[in-house]
Amino acid sequence: MKRLFLFCVFCVAVVARAQTEKVDLLLIAADDALLQPLVQQLGQSKSETHAAWTFWRGTLAGKSVLLARSEGDPLNAVAATTLAIRLHAPRLILSYGSARAHDPALKAGDIVVSESFAAFDGLFSPPSSLGQGIHPLQWQQLPHLLMTAGEKETPAMTFPADAPALSVALALTSPHGRVLRGVLGSANQVNREADRVAWLHTMWHTSTEDGESAHIAGCAALLGVPVLGVRVVDGTAADAADFARRFVEAWR
Amino acid sequence: MRRSFFLLLALASVLRAAEPVDVLVQGAEKLEVRELIAGLGPEARKVTIGPFSFWIGHIGPHRVAVSLTGQALINCTTATVIGIEEFHPTLIVNEGTSGAQAPYLTLHDIIVGQRALDYGNFISPVTAAGQGSSPMAWTPVAQRLRDPVSGQLVPYPEGFAGDPAALAVALRSRNPMGRVFAGVIGSAHEVNLELDRVRWSARNFGMDVEEMESGHVAAVARAYGIRYIAFRVVSDAPYEGVPFNASAARATGLFTLNFLENLPPLAMPMPARTP
Numbered sequence: 001m002k003r004l005f006l007f008c009v010f011c012v013a014v015v016a017r018a019q020t021e022k023v024d025l026l027l028i029a030a031d032d033a034l035l036q037p038l039v040q041q042l043g044q045s046k047s048e049t050h051a052a053w054t055f056w057r058g059t060l061a062g063k064s065v066l067l068a069r070s071e072g073d074p075l076n077a078v079a080a081t082t083l084a085i086r087l088h089a090p091r092l093i094l095s096y097g098s099a100r101a102h103d104p105a106l107k108a109g110d111i112v113v114s115e116s117f118a119a120f121d122g123l124f125s126p127p128s129s130l131g132q133g134i135h136p137l138q139w140q141q142l143p144h145l146l147m148t149a150g151e152k153e154t155p156a157m158t159f160p161a162d163a164p165a166l167s168v169a170l171a172l173t174s175p176h177g178r179v180l181r182g183v184l185g186s187a188n189q190v191n192r193e194a195d196r197v198a199w200l201h202t203m204w205h206t207s208t209e210d211g212e213s214a215h216i217a218g219c220a221a222l223l224g225v226p227v228l229g230v231r232v233v234d235g236t237a238a239d240a241a242d243f244a245r246r247f248v249e250a251w252r
Numbered sequence: 253m254r255r256s257f258f259l260l261l262a263l264a265s266v267l268r269a270a271e272p273v274d275v276l277v278q279g280a281e282k283l284e285v286r287e288l289i290a291g292l293g294p295e296a297r298k299v300t301i302g303p304f305s306f307w308i309g310h311i312g313p314h315r316v317a318v319s320l321t322g323q324a325l326i327n328c329t330t331a332t333v334i335g336i337e338e339f340h341p342t343l344i345v346n347e348g349t350s351g352a353q354a355p356y357l358t359l360h361d362i363i364v365g366q367r368a369l370d371y372g373n374f375i376s377p378v379t380a381a382g383q384g385s386s387p388m389a390w391t392p393v394a395q396r397l398r399d400p401v402s403g404q405l406v407p408y409p410e411g412f413a414g415d416p417a418a419l420a421v422a423l424r425s426r427n428p429m430g431r432v433f434a435g436v437i438g439s440a441h442e443v444n445l446e447l448d449r450v451r452w453s454a455r456n457f458g459m460d461v462e463e464m465e466s467g468h469v470a471a472v473a474r475a476y477g478i479r480y481i482a483f484r485v486v487s488d489a490p491y492e493g494v495p496f497n498a499s500a501a502r503a504t505g506l507f508t509l510n511f512l513e514n515l516p517p518l519a520m521p522m523p524a525r526t527p
Contacts, residue, residue, distance in 0.1 A: 052398045052475035071405065074325050075370070075395060075468055079475070082333040119326070119441075121372055127445040127490065134449045136385040142441060147303040147322035147331070151282065188373035188393060196376065196385040218326040223302050 024063040025251070026090035027244055028081060028216060029097050030072030033237035038245060039067055050087070053080040057088070061249040066090060070212045072097075073188045074119070077212035081219045092165055092226050092251070095184075095216045096244040099208035099231035102185060102201040106208070106233045109176030111243055113169040114161040114184045114229035117214035118204040119144055121187035137199050146222055157204070158183065159217040162226035168250050169230055172243065177233070182207030184229040186214040208233060271299075274314040274518045276341035277508060278331065280323045280465055283498055284348045287505030288318045291512075301338060304331045308339075312513040317341065321465065324441045328465040332472045342518045343418060343479040345511070346469045347504045349487035349496075350461035351443065353454040357461065357486045359494050360430030360503045364422040365437040365482035368466040369411025370395045371457045372440025388452055395467070397475050411436070412470035418481035418515065425511040429503035430485070435460030437484050439467030445490050461486060483508060 029035050035056070039045065042058030042065070049055075053076070056067040066088050070077035077095075084090060099112065106112065122142030128135070145153035172179055185206030191197050200206055213229040220227035230247065232240045279285035285307075289296065292309025299306045299317075307318040317339045321331035328346075335341070350363070357363070374390035394407035423434060438459035444450050453459050466482035473480035485507070487500035 049400050051472075051477075052400060054398075054400075069398075071396060071398065073373070073396065075329055075471055076397070078326055078329040079333050079472055082330045083337070086334065086337060122324075122441045124443045125446045125449065127493075128447060130447045130451065132446070132448065134387050134446050134452075136387050142443060144326055144441070145323045147320075147327050149303055151303075151305055151320055153322050153327075188370075190375040190393075192378040193376045193383070193385045194379060194381040195383065198381070199385070215326055219330050222326065222330050 021087070022089040023057065023066045024091050025065045025248060026068060026084045026088070026093045027065055028068040028070050028077065028093065028095050029240070030070050030211060032069070034097055034241055035067050035069055037238060037241035041245065050083050052076070053083055055084060060245065063248055065248065070216065072211035074186065074212055074215035077216050078219045081216050082223070085223050085225055090225060092162060092228065093216060093220050094244060094247060095213045095227065095229040096240050097210055097231060098235040098237070098240055099184070099210040099233060101233050102197055102206040102209055103182065107177055108234040109174060110233045111174040111177065111179045112182040112184060112207045112231050112233065113166055113179060114213070114217070115166065115181040116158040116161055116183050117217035117229060118158050118183050118185045118206050119187065119214035119218055120185045120200055120204040120206060121189065137195065141203055144218055146218060159214060159221045161217070162228050165226065165228040165251060169228060169247055172246050172250060174243070176239065184213040184231055185209045186212050271308060271338070272340040273308065273317040274341065275316045275343045275345055275512065276319060276335045276339055277316055277345045277347065278319045278321045278328070278335070278469065280321050280328065280348050281501060282320065283501035284504060285318050285320050287502060287509055291509045292316065292318065301334050304334055306335065306339070311509065312515065313517045314512055314515065316512065324464040325468045329468050329472060332469050336472070336476050336478065341478060343415065343481070344469060344473050345481055345483070345508060346466045347483040347508045348463060348465065349500050349504065350437065350463040350484035352486045352489040352491065353438070353450050353459045353462050355491040358489055358492060359486055359497060360500055361486045362427045362430060362432045362504060362507055363435040363437060363460050363484045364419055364432060365414045365466060365484070366419065366434045367411045367413045368437040368439060368470040368482050369457060370440060370467040370471070371438040371453055371459060372442055387449065392456070395471050397471060411467055412474050412480065414481045415479040418479060421515050422481060422483065422511050425507060425514050427503060427507045429506070433460070437466045437482050438462045439464055447490060450490055
């Protein structure tokens with residue numbers, strides 16, 4: 001009896017630290033326009049707020065899902081992703097939304113699915129004296145040093161996407177364009193200088209830019225959770241949410 | 253049996269609110285937390301959550317968790333959320349190294365953060381191919397946080413103020429390797445060594461030093477309503493041509509130890525999670 005009791009205590013301890021109420025999928029998007037079409041389709045919907053971050057939990061296409069609002073910037077996105085992983089241990093994270101093209105071959109309505117992610121906000125500028133100006137097209141990339149086991153920081157220029165989920169997404173169609181694999185780039189930046197966009201595309205091999213996808217992927221990599229991103233080029237919220245819903249239906 | 257069930261339930265709730273601490277002290281690099289881990293004393297123990305390590309013990313009158321966050325936004329935001337959820341601190345101290353953005357600063361000087369902000373966000377104007385890139389024409393974008401009461405996204409263009417009581421104690425604490433000033437700390441995943449851009453950042457954001465974490469940690473602390481202060485030692489000074497000097501991390505570690513010894517006992521921790 002005493003042994004059984006101690007075993008129960010151990011189990012409770014593990015569950016308590018890992019948290020309960022697991023979900024199949026975390027669906028994370030920048031704003032209510034992207035989220036509400038899916039929130040309205042949730043079965044057994046519940047919302048929960050932790051500090052500044054709100055989540056909606058329920059069922060969608062037979063899967064348990066958690067919807068999270070990233071606010072479209074890296075800090076809120078990483079905080080919300082960390083909380084979601086800690087509280088609900090998703091099997092997969094899907095970051096969805098719209099994006100601006102870095103790759104000139106992309107057209108409005110194309111959907112880019114993450115082959116990988118690049119958080120392109122890292123920069124290192126060569127030293128120069130006062131009066132010598134600023135030369136942003138000569139800046140160098142600064143990798144992200146992700147914490148890894150053993151208190152080691154591992155440099156990464158890109159973060160991986162989940163290959164099985166990528167295959168599922170690539171099998172879907174887009175109503176207004178193509179579905180392509182690519183590199184989803186993110187930073188809390190809106191780049192509209194053509195020369196800088198070209199420079200970013202050359203340096204980071206980014207297909208698109210948005211406010212958070214690669215940072216979510218970095219957080220997922222830290223905590224060992226598979227992740228996929230989809231971005232509709234210059235797309236509407238309705239198109240992105242529709243693609244996310246169809247992905248949830250197809251994903252096993 | 254029924255009594256055992258309720259005992260288990262009670263135990264689960266205790267474990268869920270594991271190990272509250274008075275102060276969560278964060279450093280991005282091992283050299284930045286080395287003096288603090290040593291200062292926790294022989295009873296210190298280590299907790300590992302994912303890739304993040306925390307060392308728990310006592311410094312002065314405080315129960316302290318020392319956190320090795322790793323560099324920059326992704327690492328430090330993740331580590332901070334985990335640290336808050338796990339240890340429910342009353343105060344967060346984020347300390348480490350930085351690059352001077354003002355010519356009055358030199359190696360081993362310490363800036364205590366009157367405020368900390370994210371300076372790396374912007375919207376650029378529309379320009380055509382061949383017109384180049386002009387960072388001085390970019391419009392900064394403030395970090396925003398959603399107010400759970402009003403439901404509104406609130407921008408923080410000035411960043412996040414350091415806790416006034418902690419700031420006052422810090423300014424009375426000794427830096428054994430240099431001077432101590434109150435100032436503004438800017439965070440981004442950037443190392444800026446072009447002095448024209450350094451001067452532009454200092455003038456536009458009021459920044460005294462640049463680094464990669466404190467503005468982000470400050471935002472998370474604000475979201476949770478947790479007191480916050482940041483310390484940054486100058487480890488490189490581009491105006492003087494001083495390259496990065498990792499040993500400066502020792503100064504910030506020793507200074508933080510002195511700060512914790514001087515800091516009066518804190519009130520009981522507030523619940524970290526909102527309902």
